[in-house]
Amino acid sequence: MKTVGIVVEYNPLHNGHLYHIKQARLKTNADVVIAVMSGSFLQRGEPAFVSKWQRTRMALEAGIDLVLELPYIYSTQKAETFAEGAMKVLATVGVQTINFGSESGSIKAFEDLLNFMEQHHAEWNKQVKINLKNGVSYPRATSEAFSTLSAPETMLSLSEPNNILGYHYMKAIRDMQLSINATTITRKSAHYHEETVPASPIASATSIRKKLNEHGALDQVKHVLPSSTFKLLQEYVLENKMFHTWEAYFPLLQYQILCSSLTDLRQIYEAEEGLEYRVKETIKKASSFSEWMNLLKTKRYTRNRLQRYATHILTQTTKEDIMELTSQPTLPYIRLLGMSSLGQTYLNKIKKDIDVPLISRAAQAYGLLSVIDERVTNIYYSPLSTRLNRMKEEFTIPPLRPY
Structure with missing residues (x-):
């Protein structure tokens, strides 16, 4: 069975994500779409808007076949480490190809950039250190260091967030010598950091969260969400009386x-x-x-x-x-959050080849990673009036299935 892997947060899943899922399957002719999804806290250092279970449900209803958790130790990291963790998870379950959205839309542009950076890494790294000593932020230090390398004008820009992540996905694959191919599609419409919900059906997750935080009216973002996401957001706020914010x-x-x-x-x-x-x-x-x-x-x-x-x-x-945990070549275990019938069929075919435990309940977790996972989960649910039920469910709930 052909597989395509995607790296997601779905905070929340919107029409742009739905487009990506469909295009990733089409572009790679994949039978199975596997998503590695951040858990309770995300790459930009913020709590997920709704729980990982609600976002898993969104993913399954949108056509994802397997949802695997990107654990906290990787989900809350800078792009380079975030990408490394995601590729570790996808490689473990035999993903053959990844697909990511980018401002570029050209995989050759990423390959050219990767080769260019390998040739100029020492020079770039030296300049980054100089820039950091001058008191600028790490993202600015890396961007300014790149500008000193006299790259061709046609070279991919690393000022766009999705290009940065795509580059690091491919770098992680090369650095870890993984047998994974990479493909990309052009990101559709809304910019990653766009804060205004447009009249068109594509909006950024940032703008959706901002609109809901300011006005709390789901109807104002209904046109940019799949119907299943809209319903799941309604259910979550009705039951828990809040969305998660800092x-x-x-x-x-x-x-x-x-x-x-x-x-x-x-x-x-x-x-x-x-x-x-x-x-x-x-x-x-x-x-x-x-x-x-x-x-x-x-x-x-x-x-x-x-x-x-x-x-x-x-x-x-x-x-x-x-x-201690990120220095290891593999994760202690991988948490399965949800699967379709096709996803289950795929797992049954490959389970004998997986060399890392694939757990279906938190009660099966062990070691330092499980200690961190439990602590993170309990803190994530702490503001909820339903927190005791949510904490208990975390240890007993099996992988979700589509409705």
Whole structure:
């Protein structure tokens, strides 16, 4: 059976994602579409808008055959490490080809960029270090370093977020010597960071979340969502009385920072160059997460970078935890979140060839990764009035099936 893998957050799944799923299957002539999906906290350092189970349901209703969890240790990372984790998961279940959306739409452009960067890596890396010493953020340091390499004018731009992720997917495949081919499709309409919901049927997830946070009226975004996503969002907010945003977690985060010593904060993953001092100084002056971000942000640190550090403080995830797990060539286990009948057929065919445990319930997890997963899940559900039920379900719920 031919497989295509995609890397997703579905925060939430919208019409642009639905287009990608269909095009990925068509472009690769795949029988089975496998998604590796971030769990409770995401790459930009923020809680998922709705739970991973609701987003798994969205994926299955949109035509995904297998949904596998990208664990917290990779889902809350910069692009390079995020991509490495995603490729590890997809390679483990025998994915033959990946497909990603990009502003470029040309896989040759990514191949050319990959070859160019390999040839100029030492020069680029040296310039990045110089830029960082000058006090700029890592994304800006890498972008400015690239501009010094005298790349051809036709070279792919690494200023666009989906191009950056696509490049790192392909780099991870090459670095880890995985037997995975890469394909891409042109991203449709809305820009990744677009904050306004248009009248057309394609909108960014950012704009959808912003509209719902400001107005709370699902009807205002109905035209940019598949009907199944719209229904699932309705169900979630009806049952839980909220969508997950940073503001819901700010009181707990503030308490943790105030009760932590500088030494404690220094051990948290992403704490660098005395950032813990600034965190301690500013947290006492903020009455909301957005206010705190404005106080904390500098030209040195992007908002996403600071949000990731805040996420790790919230979940009490240390440098030692992350380094121990991400330094391993494979994950201790992979969590199966959902599957179609076709997905189950595929798993039955390949299960004897999978050399990493594929678990169907959290109760089957073990080791340090399971400790982190449990802590992260409990914190994610903590703002909900239904939190005790949600925490219990996490350990007993089997992989979801399409309705």
